[in-house]
Amino acid sequence: MSRISFTIDGVTVQAIKGQSILKAADAAGIYIPRLCAYRDLVPHGSCRVCSVKVNGRIQAACVQTVIEGAVVENNTPELEEYRSNIIDMLFVEGNHFCMFCEKSGFCELQALAYRFGIAVPKYQFLYPKREIDMSHPHVYVDHNRCILCGRCVQASQSMDSKNVFQFIGRGIRKRLQVNGDSLAKTDLKVTDEAVSVCPVGALVRKRVGYETPVGLRRYDEAPIGDDIEPGKGDR
Amino acid sequence: MQAKTRIATVSLSGCFGCHMSLLDIDDRILKLAELVEFDRSPINDFKDFQSRCAVGIVEGGCCNEDNVEVLESFRKNCDVLISVGECAITGGINSMRNNIPLKECLDEAYLKSPGVYNPLNKIPNDPEIPLLLNRVYPCHEVVKIDYFIPGCPPQADALWDVLVALLSGKAPVIAYKNHKYD
Numbered sequence: 001m002s003r004i005s006f007t008i009d010g011v012t013v014q015a016i017k018g019q020s021i022l023k024a025a026d027a028a029g030i031y032i033p034r035l036c037a038y039r040d041l042v043p044h045g046s047c048r049v050c051s052v053k054v055n056g057r058i059q060a061a062c063v064q065t066v067i068e069g070a071v072v073e074n075n076t077p078e079l080e081e082y083r084s085n086i087i088d089m090l091f092v093e094g095n096h097f098c099m100f101c102e103k104s105g106f107c108e109l110q111a112l113a114y115r116f117g118i119a120v121p122k123y124q125f126l127y128p129k130r131e132i133d134m135s136h137p138h139v140y141v142d143h144n145r146c147i148l149c150g151r152c153v154q155a156s157q158s159m160d161s162k163n164v165f166q167f168i169g170r171g172i173r174k175r176l177q178v179n180g181d182s183l184a185k186t187d188l189k190v191t192d193e194a195v196s197v198c199p200v201g202a203l204v205r206k207r208v209g210y211e212t213p214v215g216l217r218r219y220d221e222a223p224i225g226d227d228i229e230p231g232k233g234d235r
Numbered sequence: 236m237q238a239k240t241r242i243a244t245v246s247l248s249g250c251f252g253c254h255m256s257l258l259d260i261d262d263r264i265l266k267l268a269e270l271v272e273f274d275r276s277p278i279n280d281f282k283d284f285q286s287r288c289a290v291g292i293v294e295g296g297c298c299n300e301d302n303v304e305v306l307e308s309f310r311k312n313c314d315v316l317i318s319v320g321e322c323a324i325t326g327g328i329n330s331m332r333n334n335i336p337l338k339e340c341l342d343e344a345y346l347k348s349p350g351v352y353n354p355l356n357k358i359p360n361d362p363e364i365p366l367l368l369n370r371v372y373p374c375h376e377v378v379k380i381d382y383f384i385p386g387c388p389p390q391a392d393a394l395w396d397v398l399v400a401l402l403s404g405k406a407p408v409i410a411y412k413n414h415k416y417d
Contacts, residue, residue, distance in 0.1 A: 097328065098416035099321055099387035105417070114414055119383035120324050120375065127326075127333035127370065214417075221412055235411045 006070040008052075021061040021072060022050055031225035031232060032074050033083055033112055036149035037062040038197055041158070047149060049083050049112065058082075080116065087113050088121035095127065095144035096200075102209030103201030105217025109147060111224035115233040130175075135184035138206055139195055146176050146202035156194035164188045176202070239272040240402055241288040243313060246277060247302040248329050248371065249295025252388040253320040254278070257292075259391035270402055284312045290401060291315070293380070296322045297372040298329050301365035310378040315401065318380045319394070321387040321416060323373065330371040337369055382407060386415050
């Protein structure tokens with residue numbers, strides 16, 4: 001495997017040819033915020049939270065492969081504002097009621113907003129009307145909280161060898177659809193990866209909410225990304 | 236002796252949880268009492284402004300015309316307004332009605348809901364009752380708000396840190412562990 005080197009915010013990073021900037025940064029202990037990208041799922045650059053500047057041009061770090069000698073900007077006020085704006089838009093576009101959401105404290109959308117120090121979204125709330133599918137005995141889908149990251153769509157196919165979810169519609173009308181009359185009519189099991197990869201409270205296991213006491217939840221003390229680059233996201 | 240900084244507080248369409256959280260600063264409340272004088276506030280039960288205030292703390296969103304009137308009077312009488320808690324910042328639980336037409340909400344509450352006892356079969360419309368707005372508005376969509384303290388309710392430490400910073404003329408920063416939406 002041929003190794004190449006490039007810089008992120010002036011720090012030289014070694015990477016394997018063909019690797020994404022995001023994976024190379026993770027390996028080098030540099031955190032690039034991301035939302036739709038998830039471990040071994042194939043990244044598709046849809047959320048744009050991982051936007052970085054590569055030789056002066058904005059690229060999604062999850063899909064952009066490393067380039068020998070490239071100058072990558074990550075932690076700049078300009079990029080932080082773009083990322084923060086995306087999180088703002090995701091918040092106003094859905095109905096995110098953190099105060100009673102079971103995912104609160106574990107939610108990656110919320111965690112990014114905490115990390116960016118967002119107290120109030122800069123855009124007007126849309127308060128859309130969305131559905132909740134409670135039909136399945138062990139899992140529910142709350143479309144109010146869905147951010148259309150596509151993790152469940154892909155995980156159901158590639159990890160669970162099923163095809164429970166898909167997207168329908170385009171633009172503001174795009175939404176998650178189950179392949180059946182309701183979630184109960186699909187072959188989804190509570191143990192499926194598709195359920196556990198959801199970054200927000202859109203796909204939730206029933207009857208296990210609020211298991212972890214406030215203060216001990218994943219992002220209560222340490223910001224998201226702290227596992228990759230400790231001590232950077234704290235205020 | 237220098238005059239104490241005057242503070243006004245109000246709970247619009249909220250649950251008073253944010254005010255409870257303010258009391259949660261525990262013995263620091265004595266220190267706060269040394270630093271500030273409460274003007275219009277549920278803490279001393281003054282219903283009107285006594286004089287101009289340096290800081291106005293607003294809990295709750297705007298559900299009805301009275302909320303808007305009170306919020307506007309806060310903007311008029313306070314130098315700095317702080318939106319405190321999720322209801323003031325996002326509309327909160329109340330804003331769950333925002334994607335349901337107002338008439339449907341009232342019909343459900345007063346006419347259709349199981350267990351409703353309403354022999355006249357009328358929706359209350361006494362002139363004393365403030366009219367509901369078409370939807371719930373976060374405070375910053377109604378007047379200019381200067382600072383925001385998120386949380387449901389905000390952590391007592393977040394309230395304390397922001398107040399102390401403002402009173403000592405510094406830019407308020409909420410520490411990561413106190414910056415929560417729940």
